[in-house]
Amino acid sequence: MYGYWGKLLRINLTDQRYTVDDIAQETFRKFIGGAALGAKILLEETAPQVDPLSPDNKLIFAVGPLQGISFPGNGKWSVITKSPITKTFLDSAGTGHWAPYFKKAGYDLMVIEGKAKTPVYLFVHDDGVEFKDAAQLWGKDTVATSELIKAELGDKRINALNIGPAGEIMNPVACITCDGHSFAGRGGAGAVMGSKNLKAIAAWGTKEVPVKDPAKAAELTKELFKLIHEAAKDFTAHGTPVVMQPFEEIGDSPIKYWRGDVWKKGAALIGAPRYSEFLKVKPLPCINCPIGCHRHINYEFSSGEKLVGNGPEYETLGMMGSNLMVDDLPAICKANDLCNRAGVDTVSVGSFIGFLMECYESGWLSDVQTEGRPLRWGDGEALIELTKDIIKLEGLGKLFQTGIRGAAAEIGHEAEKIIVECKGLDFPAHDPRAVFGLGVNYATSTIGACHERGNPQASALGLFYPELDMEAPPDRFSVKDAGYSAYVYQTTSALYNNLTLCKFMVNAGGLTLTEISAGLEAITGWNIEPKEMFKTAERGYTLQRLINVRDGFRRKDDQLPAKMGVAALVGGRAGKTPMPHHEEILNDYYAYRGWDNDGVPKAEKLRELGLDEYLKYLPE
């Protein structure tokens, strides 16, 4: 009915062959697409506890059903694999200008298997897939790699997802980048790509994507572009740095590796509007975006060195700014640029540095380890130097070869008691003590602590879902609401990752589930009401959890780090912590999810969701 719609491209790097399979429309309709379909394939096709960096791990890319035509915020793609950090399910999403061309080449999903003998890159186009030698690209940074591929393929419009030198050395926090400004950041998908000797995936398709009701789709898209653009003017003007001050104000930003309470002046120095003026910003929009939240910055150091290009996001400002008490904006920009070019997750890098600074301050690092350098809070130079070490896994960076837990074990003393992570994945720049729903969200998230796999923090800025019978945003300090809040925001986030639709359309742009449903109908012909869309996302989330469960994860792994039990004395979350209520909140959450007391999905829940065929994955 929809031409090539529903195609799975399967690529084997070991023998450099590929096949194309159909995926039934029914499967798409049931799971929507994106991260959910990735989870389905990962569950069905990989062995339990597969080594994430072995050829047996699969690296899956997926786009959703809104892809390839004009629809606001539809430029995202998801990568799904086993994470070298958590050793279980990972999905991570990027944007840029790649997904529509992949879709237009004729595909919805791409499963990459095996390992190339020598570095290669892929070129996916209208006529199939080319395996191309990447010897000359190996060692190149993410920006240079993009440029070199454009040159080699002879078309500047062709973008390539790629990894930097960090991914090549299988740095566990390596990411996959697009256009030098969008990243599938969390969890180390870049290391998996590196483990497969796969440097990049260029895509250039020109096929027309069939649309059920083109006129209606076009009209709706036009209207939504306008509405979202109007609603998100602040985001367009200042990007994500616009939330730095409000989030510090409510106690949501990380301060001093989760030890501090407030950082008022620092937030003003690194957040908008100063950020915008100081760095002479321009919006740097992804494809089909009415907002353009990414920032193009233009800064010249006194040394003459220039930083022109992608500037740090809120998450980076949080993890490398407030988290480290660094109010030296150029230093943050420099560290951000190093990470972007090397291809590592600024969130985890910021977390690692905060951890090191706290270890240093506690006197747990020897002079040999630090090479005599002081690692002091607020020191922008230390931020830059440590970033370099972590990228290369050299010096103190060596400690992080398997992530924060391994580093803490190696440092010894009581370092394991101060790390801030769930399932080994470092917290991003949002504090569960400021928004209780975030705590259980991090704790239960299938990929480890992530604000993009459940975003109750957005509720603190007003986001809620009337179509799901929510009457107002949940009280951020409500113990009673926390489990429900995590359930709803986690599932809607999953929905967006299945649609591969940018969450900011919703959070900042005011796009509603009803409007998404209308768009989906105009494009695909499916009539799926908001509550039914929610249910499709529950299906995908359940499969993700089944992977966790098969990998041995249970209630014991749905816990929060000790620091979350320490309430602030001052600031927007003074006196608040969800920690004493965590087990109670977890019980509520499990009940909403239909999981048993140990966090295992119940058979009846699988049946209710129409997932009977997955009953076999339940533990005995």
Add this chain to the structure above:
Amino acid sequence: MYGYWGKLLRINLTDQRYTVDDIAQETFRKFIGGAALGAKILLEETAPQVDPLSPDNKLIFAVGPLQGISFPGNGKWSVITKSPITKTFLDSAGTGHWAPYFKKAGYDLMVIEGKAKTPVYLFVHDDGVEFKDAAQLWGKDTVATSELIKAELGDKRINALNIGPAGEIMNPVACITCDGHSFAGRGGAGAVMGSKNLKAIAAWGTKEVPVKDPAKAAELTKELFKLIHEAAKDFTAHGTPVVMQPFEEIGDSPIKYWRGDVWKKGAALIGAPRYSEFLKVKPLPCINCPIGCHRHINYEFSSGEKLVGNGPEYETLGMMGSNLMVDDLPAICKANDLCNRAGVDTVSVGSFIGFLMECYESGWLSDVQTEGRPLRWGDGEALIELTKDIIKLEGLGKLFQTGIRGAAAEIGHEAEKIIVECKGLDFPAHDPRAVFGLGVNYATSTIGACHERGNPQASALGLFYPELDMEAPPDRFSVKDAGYSAYVYQTTSALYNNLTLCKFMVNAGGLTLTEISAGLEAITGWNIEPKEMFKTAERGYTLQRLINVRDGFRRKDDQLPAKMGVAALVGGRAGKTPMPHHEEILNDYYAYRGWDNDGVPKAEKLRELGLDEYLKYLPE
């Protein structure tokens, strides 16, 4: 019977006259002397809520009954007055080489009243008191003042208690110094002295102090000197810096203005043995001391500047080192020297700076306030610069004109929630979360938070009192023992301040209550068993509390700052805080003290102590 024993020297500065009165031996026997007699006079002779810096306040100096002969650690003197910080009772004690000469001039107590029109100093000697012009001394530092007075009086042996420039400007944390290395540090007695235009008090007496049983006293003294010297060898070798590492280890040291948990390497860098080697220390003993805990240091900065003389004590290392994360020992020595010469309390100055650094970090100080200087943890240069400002009450120092509470109110934001004090007096370098008895001790201390007016922290190093039926040192984390512990260690501390006997004889030297009792008997003829000595100290403590009560202090003022409710994640006090049990501990403590539920001594307790004549001071 004992010659001049029991003499009160009353000096009026306004009209430059003095009188000498007898004090009945019965009164001494009842209260022992020192701080207790000072409290009695302050209670009887000053009006409630007198302005501490007005001529109506009295400045009382006292020595105890062991004074003037050779007895280990008897070189102390106490100053008793109303504190400009707490606006209520203050006693503070110093040593050096002054007390025995004051005693030998014929006096046990000195009450200074009124205010001199122009700066004067006093010379107390065998033949009476001389009022001497201090115009040429005004503005001189404490070391220069001592030297100039020696020169003017023509005898290098004559020491003068004196104030530095800080006392002259009535800096509320100004102290009274002796010999440039001993200080009546806490609570601002130096400001009171400054308010009276009194620069110094020189003393030189040569009269023989009568002793009841000279042979026995001499024999006992000889034996005790040997025992204490043997027991305290570590203290002799390294001074109080010897406790820096053990106290950090158990979580007792202040870290980052009471926000940090551990500071392992820093403690090793600033504490003994490194302190001893790095600063080429020699003991700097007070008179009659078998230990010699003060440190003579010898350090040359790369600039050529030399620091030769008194080095920082543990309290200073704690408040200016670990409290500020400063491991730059020369910077601490420099700040210590500035304080000693200016005559200010290094404990409160360290506390103020920690407070400022936290305010800076929190973003609560404007660039105008900081004059653009960063005030970062660990910055030795900032420590020195802020010390200078605080001494002069200039720049950021202006904020502290009435102490930490005033500064917090002026800074605004939520600064009042982060200060760490009781009754307005900053915590010294011992953490109640590490020793629960310290919490209620600080909270109830008659002078505000002080480790010298009750030292349960010493119990953590093994101190306990078998003669008071204690079987072992109380468990430092025991809620049940905390009230009792505070009661006992507070009362024994009071006893030493009444005897004007150095606590280190007991804590470090192993001197027992039984031995003190024997010494007291040999010297005075009194036979007072340890439990009865304890009771004499309870009397004095009750009078101190009556002053507090008359000044409006009640249970509401016996509270702990919010930071004490935050348990550490790591280190020697991980997971511990007395805060949730504070009211329960307070109830226990009040019961031991014989105070009612609001902290007011009960009439029956006064009667039990034979203090019937003080019933009139009870509120109606």
